[in-house]
Amino acid sequence: MTRFSLALLALGLSALASAPAAAQDNEAKASLYTRIEGDRASAALILRVTPGWYVYHTELGHPDAIGTPLQLDLSSEGIEWGEFVWPAPHVKQIDDDLLGKYTYNYHVGKIIAYATGKVTTPGAANDAQVHLVGQTCTDLTGVCVPYEETTTSDGGGREKYWAGWPESLGAVASAAVIEPSSVPPTANPQPPGRPLALGPPNRVAPTSNVSGTLWARADEASESVRAVIQLEVAEHYHIYHGPTTEDLGHPEAIGTPTSVTFESEDVEWDSARMRMPTPERVDQGIPAHEGGGNIWINTHHGTVWIEVEGLLYDTFDPTDVIAQVKGQVCDDNGCQNWALTLEVSGTGPDEAFAWESAVQAGPDAGEGGADDESRPSLFKFLLAAVGWGIFTLLMPCTYPMIPITISFFTKQADARDGDVLPLSITYGVGIVSVFILIGLVFAPVIIPFATHPITNIVIGVLFLFFSLVLFGFIQLQPPRRMMEVAGKASATGGYLGVFMMGATLVVTSFTCTAPFVGTLLGSAATGQGTGQDVLRIVLGMGVFGLTMATPFVFLSLVPGKIKQMPQAGEWMNTLKVFLGFVEVAASLKFISNADIVWNWGILGRDVFLAAWCVIFAAAGIYLLMQVKKSGKANPRQSGIGVMTILLAGYFGYGVPGNALDEFVTTPLLPPYVVFESASPNKAAHPIIKDDWQAAMTRAQAEGKLVLVNFTGFT
Template structure:
């Protein structure tokens, strides 16, 4: 397959995934909706804060009908609520003051909203509602325009989340007055979003990492670059990049057979491919889809399956499956032209795969760069992502060179093929991790027992293969089992027995970041659950709602510990399985009200959790840990770390007067 066709295939796949993932985000507007209370009785009135954010240079029109002398005018923005058997609009809509500008097309002054507008909507419940579990929505019909053209009016259905806000004083009492009330607040300003009147949206609490980043910016470009390089080096120690080690070695081991003398070229293309795709994808997705755009994309089921598909393709290529006569088709063409050819198309594809796998866990520096890019800044985000990704790519440059060097050794035939097959088994095990992540994002996922059983079967087969119990098509017969082969066989047998221990509850250490939890997390969903003592196996009661955590914290006068985490976040699982259960850390956590907020699922309440993290802490990094006072004031923040003493010092800040 020629490079241009391979690149067209990649572009087509990403276009399809982008359209399915983002839908209406391409129409340059985003919405959130927060209720004034989480539980509403039948017949009770309450309010919802609808926040509309528009891309730069785009605007919509006000809720007032605007008709010019010719009998025409812009489309009126209309707000409704539903389902009608659950909620109905029961009073005025408190709208921000629009900007008034002359429109030459309509030959009149028109009312417009730019950048951001917030509407308070009075609603009446038709049934008892609990927004932690019941679904209701606000529907917005509006027309979007930029400086050159307009998009047709369209409907945007916004699910009401479970992060409450404090309504304007007297709003509910005035619910029977005029239908639309304008305020003197400019459309770019913010109403207060609070949690039991303790957290204000207008106040953003910078995390410790953000304070360090801003300090380095002020120290000059060299200081900032060194921070980015250091962050890249630390990222190499996180579980997120480990799956790319076997796939890198195995891929270039296979290429070394047909591209002799091209090892340095391929390694350089691979490294620069990582840098270019990591920087360009991160920057572009942040500009187009917001700070969490590339994270949402990288964690979508389609991308996980895309990466898993590439891993499986390489696996069977390493097994020699494509040497068998097969019907002409895409897989065969990819094998003959891309995987075994002398071009660099497949190397660029590998760099892209690496970037997507890396973005699934975003650290503080990259998270800050993505947020800055989404607000229009370009210089610091681009140079930080270039320096970060270059540091990340450096060891993989040498890993890409390694197979080429091995192929030059004398008699590199039989044992080299054995090594590629063993790597193929490792890549096969790695692909299961990405497949399971896709299933988790769809609300399913393999159980720990099934996942580990598959891994055990793979490593049993690897051990038997090394011992020569069976061979594949391209293998030569094994006459004797030498000491080196025996050592490898014993190593994989040991891994197998180690995994068997995980079936019976043993902690698997570093591997815990990749395998499913032993059971569905037992998370207390309410204060009643907390009082009854619902606990996880290792670290006690965890609430899943911030508002409930505030209630418990105030009642018990305890600090709050928030764990912003994700279903597929490997760094998060590593912390939760290997750091939290440690005796000293668990002892400190037990003295706090703990709340776990998932942010990587594209449905409520997880979307509201993500928005809460972004708007309150100006961060999209996972994991993010926050300690608050019982009334919701920030004490300190922390991210992923391997340093137990550092994490204990962070937790101790909750108890310092």
């Protein structure tokens, strides 16, 4: 963290610096194996650290080293254990202007430590337990998180775990108690569960209805493993999609999903996100209790592919991998549970690892593709359009149009005896139509314009200007020219006048709408100009325009009522000042976009969050002070003030590098950035920009991994 961000945080909410961090996911995983022979006991502790992370040694080394050393407590009934013996740690040298020079000891990858014990109670159970407490860190983002884990012995373990037993501990306990290292493969199904109500209840499917083959490939450079399972389902039979019941399809679907679990010591498998081909939807012929219609379920038949990826902690040993695949197989007469135990049958053919491409290119492939997956779903896209529309309505860009709209439709209502509904609808349609027209006609110009760093700086400065207006330092009046246009429109009357009013509103609010328009059109910029891309633009701009138009249509329907409302009092001034704080925060976002593109390094993530922490804390405190100043209870305003302060605390929590929710991190905050620095909180790795070959050549020469950063700025 930079000194500047520390200063900002101290000014805003200094108490947050001392607040305890919330629980984080462990970036290390421990396994314990123990053996007992006579009065001797042996323990092997395997600690696997997530690639890209490291854990501090049991001794930091230098007295000035900063970090939490690893502490262990090994215990079991009837055994007195000695200290663990660890392999030699790596040593990191730090030379920092602020913290000075020091070194610290750490471990990466897979580490095995050994301990010996004395059996004090004959017949002691082999149930040792170890409790570990320490700290794991990564130089990629400069983040450190606490590590704490308790694990129980898994028995004697495999012989290879004891290969590094140090001579200083004497002889290792006998390996006679080692559990079998593998499970013979079998294609026999599990005992039949309760069949589905789709056929005779005593139907039992033959064991040959599902068979499988497992292949695995490791890429030790990227520390990853891919496993592909090819299932063959007999003709006229089908299995169900997986791995969870939610993947079955209909909430009331009846069936057992297909799932996979792996047994492997040196690979952490992500079975929960296994991939299967697009399923076939089948009607189960049973009326649904809710929603009407019949229950349906996702099925597969014929050749079915399953792919699972994993993180590799050590040299890959395919003989160490065993997959348990289970599910339910059915035909028109009934269903039965099945299970397969598969061992790796080699690296497999290339076609097996390209099954997704083959399926997508097949005759049953859908119209979607990778480009569709790279863009947000249509629902999320339209939801974002509504959000931007609401946000724009809160901005001062639209304020001048409120009195103009009321004045215009008051005159129209007087001239038409209050019948302004057709004009109001036309007014809304005009606003929506102009936004759609902008999207379709000016897309090639707006995309680079709205995302250019200069545009972001201009918008950021404008937001700062608007915040000064809301704070009351500057008085903003509608431009004379705009008033003249509105006056001519009012004088013209009719549908032409309404259209000019709608166009005036769009032009007035363009400063605030440009960010959304650029984002919207950018989402279709990677397309091929297809009808689907055009449809997304039309729908997005239409929903955005509709959100903008709705309140103005309402104002146009009841202009007299609006004029008769009480004049704005202190509450409006309070709202304006609060929105001024929001505008300051928004301005930093756009200035940050330019900072990222031009690589200034001024508004990094920590500085940005610290600034937002201060801004929203000030906004919340202002609301509470206004309540106190009025001398009257205002639960709503007090609640908003407290929530705003809590939001400031949330941003402050992210300043030291703690992870925040993706909803906030992705659209609003600058990303984690890796700088060239000797600071322990920043990566000191060489950074090679826009030269893939040079980076690979250097990495191979130095025996290091390459982190590829595909950067998108705004």
